[in-house]
Amino acid sequence: MRPDQDYFEETRLGKAYDLKLLRRLRPFTRPHRRLIVWSVGLVVLITLLDLALPYVTKLAIDRYIVPPAASAPDSRPGPPPAERYLSIDLADPAAAAVVGKYAGVARIDGNTARIAFTDLPRLTPADLAELRRDDLAGLTGLAAIFLVLVILDFLLNFSQAMVMEYAGQRMMHDLRMQLYGHIQDLALEFFIRNPVGRLVTRVTSDIQNMYELFTSFVSFIFKDLVLLAGIAAVMLALNWKLALVTFAVLPLVAAASIGFSKHARDIFRILRVQVAEINTRFSETIGGMRAIQLFRQEANNSRRFAALNHENYLAGMRQIRVLAVFLPLIEVLAVVSVALIVWYGGGRVLDETLSLGALVAFVSYIRMFYRPLRDLAEKYNILQNAMASAERIFLVLDTTTVLPQPSLPPGGRFPQLDRLEEIRFDNVDFRYVTGEPVLKQVSFNLRRGETVAVVGATGAGKTSLISLIPRLYDPTAGRILLNGRDLREYPSAVFRDKMALVMQESFLFSGTIRENVFDGAGGPAPARAEEIIAAANLNGLVGRLPHGLDTLLGESGSLISSGERQLIAIARAFARNPQLILFDEATSYIDSQTELLIQQALERLMRQRTALVVAHRLSTVRNAQRILVMNRGRVIESGSHAELMARQGFYYRLHQAQPGAGPAQ
Numbered sequence: 124m125r126p127d128q129d130y131f132e133e134t135r136l137g138k139a140y141d142l143k144l145l146r147r148l149r150p151f152t153r154p155h156r157r158l159i160v161w162s163v164g165l166v167v168l169i170t171l172l173d174l175a176l177p178y179v180t181k182l183a184i185d186r187y188i189v190p191p192a193a194s195a196p197d198s199r200p201g202p203p204p205a206e207r208y209l210s211i212d213l214a215d216p217a218a219a220a221v222v223g224k225y226a227g228v229a230r231i232d233g234n235t236a237r238i239a240f241t242d243l244p245r246l247t248p249a250d251l252a253e254l255r256r257d258d259l260a261g262l263t264g265l266a267a268i269f270l271v272l273v274i275l276d277f278l279l280n281f282s283q284a285m286v287m288e289y290a291g292q293r294m295m296h297d298l299r300m301q302l303y304g305h306i307q308d309l310a311l312e313f314f315i316r317n318p319v320g321r322l323v324t325r326v327t328s329d330i331q332n333m334y335e336l337f338t339s340f341v342s343f344i345f346k347d348l349v350l351l352a353g354i355a356a357v358m359l360a361l362n363w364k365l366a367l368v369t370f371a372v373l374p375l376v377a378a379a380s381i382g383f384s385k386h387a388r389d390i391f392r393i394l395r396v397q398v399a400e401i402n403t404r405f406s407e408t409i410g411g412m413r414a415i416q417l418f419r420q421e422a423n424n425s426r427r428f429a430a431l432n433h434e435n436y437l438a439g440m441r442q443i444r445v446l447a448v449f450l451p452l453i454e455v456l457a458v459v460s461v462a463l464i465v466w467y468g469g470g471r472v473l474d475e476t477l478s479l480g481a482l483v484a485f486v487s488y489i490r491m492f493y494r495p496l497r498d499l500a501e502k503y504n505i506l507q508n509a510m511a512s513a514e515r516i517f518l519v520l521d522t523t524t525v526l527p528q529p530s531l532p533p534g535g536r537f538p539q540l541d542r543l544e545e546i547r548f549d550n551v552d553f554r555y556v557t558g559e560p561v562l563k564q565v566s567f568n569l570r571r572g573e574t575v576a577v578v579g580a581t582g583a584g585k586t587s588l589i590s591l592i593p594r595l596y597d598p599t600a601g602r603i604l605l606n607g608r609d610l611r612e613y614p615s616a617v618f619r620d621k622m623a624l625v626m627q628e629s630f631l632f633s634g635t636i637r638e639n640v641f642d643g644a645g646g647p648a649p650a651r652a653e654e655i656i657a658a659a660n661l662n663g664l665v666g667r668l669p670h671g672l673d674t675l676l677g678e679s680g681s682l683i684s685s686g687e688r689q690l691i692a693i694a695r696a697f698a699r700n701p702q703l704i705l706f707d708e709a710t711s712y713i714d715s716q717t718e719l720l721i722q723q724a725l726e727r728l729m730r731q732r733t734a735l736v737v738a739h740r741l742s743t744v745r746n747a748q749r750i751l752v753m754n755r756g757r758v759i760e761s762g763s764h765a766e767l768m769a770r771q772g773f774y775y776r777l778h779q780a781q782p783g784a785g786p787a788q
């Protein structure tokens with residue numbers, strides 16, 4: 124890999140937490156602000172409900188199951204204050220009848236009878252049920268409230284999830300569209316430097332990570348933090364001393380979390396980098412499968428992949444070790460907290476300064492308190508991934524390797540371009556990578572109606588030269604003039620519309636032939652379409668295919684030879700009806716019959732048009748008014764076929780070397 128190819132080398136992206144990144148997400152959240160506010164509101168409601176549930180349990184215990192010992196109702200020496208009594212209102216005749224049966228057990232005090240809890244087992248179950256009828260009714264009421272709260276909790280959770288996921292999906296959709304559009308606008312130079320696998324990761328998993336960031340961030344900030352604060356507040360309100368004792372463990376929890384994040388940070392990052400590398404390697408393997416299998420590189424490739432995979436496994440194991448310490452540690456601390464509550468809180472229940480219900484509620488709250496902490500590791504991972512993804516997405520979005528488009532000149536109008544009169548190369552230098560010049564001081568011109576051919580050995584720079592005309596790249600030095608003005612003064616759409624490029628290895632999109640020829644949009648009227656197909660000599664191919672023009676190329680890609688590919692590309696050029704044809708003849712072997720078809724189609728295409736033709740077969744060259752002979756990036760000879768032959772130079776030797784060239788004409 125060349126040093127300047129590692130544009131987005133993942134290893135360089137270390138600082139995962141950057142609040143600036145979150146700020147940059149704002150434009151994407153703004154359109155969905157309402158949904159987010161809704162979602163946050165629901166989260167707060169849900170948290171309140173969650174907090175209410177243990178409290179209902181506390182009420183049930185304290186009011187109806189084991190009421191706290193009432194301090195002696197009067198100052199009379201009587202029952203010791205630490206004993207619990209069931210108070211019975213004697214105004215109720217049924218209760219009074221039961222109390223009558225247990226004269227030795229009940230103490231009567233005016234209109235109230237009291238039976239010690241320790242004596243309750245001496246009553247028959249039926250009598251006990253009669254005495255505690257009100258408690259049972261109260262308990263049933265609270266259970267019903269509990270049920271309603273749980274159902275409400277479910278409904279709110281459902282709505283909240285729907286609202287938030289909806290907002291998240293919409294954001295992801297917007298972000299992906301923007302990224303896709305941006306990548307499409309980038310200059311070709313960018314794609315030389317960035318492997319496909321990495322860009323694919325950008326549009327797929329990086330966007331997915333952002334989505335998770337959004338959903339888990341909202342739930343983390345609003346659900347977990349509000350919940351933690353709420354629990355702490357409720358615990359302090361219930362019994363601040365017990366709450367403080369319970370919180371004694373928290374410094375340990377904080378230390379464990381900090382230690383975890385320190386260790387996890389590096390490991391998670393390494394893992395991320397490795398996954399990206401595996402993706403890249405894999406997509407390159409698939410792209411180059413033909414070459415790999417032909418050159419029997421499978422074993423070599425597997426070996427390299429195995430090394431990568433092994434590193435990934437090692438990092439995975441390191442991650443698991445960290446998690447395997449952290450998660451049980453949090454679990455242990457949670458249990459220690461419960462033990463503290465039972466020990467200290469239990470003592471307070473014994474000396475009657477804490478109700479049993481409050482103790483039970485404390486245990487529930489502390490369990491709830493540790494739940495988000497247990498998820499911390501997972502959230503941490505999501506957050507790290509997402510931050511890194513955000514950074515990479517914005518790096519692509521910030522890439523400005525677009526071909527600079529001209530700004531509107533002072534007159535308010537771009538230069539007009541109705542007819543291509545002349546294209547002139549003025550001392551053009553060009554290179555793809557620094558230090559490896561591809562074109563050197565190329566100068567020539569091409570006037571309207573002319574056909575100019577470019578010939579030269581392989582690697583001479585013919586394809587590169589032709590790519591500069593539609594401004595796929597900009598020259599590194601010198602100028603290309605179009606009707607006397609620099610190409611860079613026109614918006615590129617203006618001149619690209621007027622030319623058609625038939626590439627050496629024509630790229631066909633997956634889709635039907637019709638879509639490939641007519642740019643997908645419905646196409647011209649059937650008669651015109653037929654005319655184009657006929658002119659491009661595609662009739663034979665179309666007639667042979669099962670669904671004619673509507674044959675899916677993906678289905679029968681193998682049916683399309685490189686010659687036929689070029690015919691389709693010629694038809695595509697015809698369909699655009701351009702003023703200038705840029706033709707890069709295929710290098711691969713094409714049978715003489717197809718070659719003839721291409722030749723004819725090309726001649727028809729070039730009629731009445733300006734053309735620059737890169738030719739490998741000298742038969743293509745002869746009709747050109749002028750021939751440019753290239754060698755190692757320079758134009759070393761130019762002239763008509765006859766002139767160049769007479770000169771007996773490079774072209775002459777090239778011509779002689781070609782099999783079946785025959786005597787010079």
Ligand code: TTP
Nearest residue numbers: 555561580581582583584585586587588627710
């Ligand atoms: P080309 O311009 O592709 O040479 P050519 O078209 O004359 O060769 P052929 O007859 O085989 O089609 O390449 C010139 C140099 O530029 C060569 O060293 C390869 C390099 N190059 C790149 O680095 N990146 C590219 O995208 C292309 C097209 C070429």
Ligand code: MG
Nearest residue numbers: 585586587627
């Ligand atoms: Mg070429």
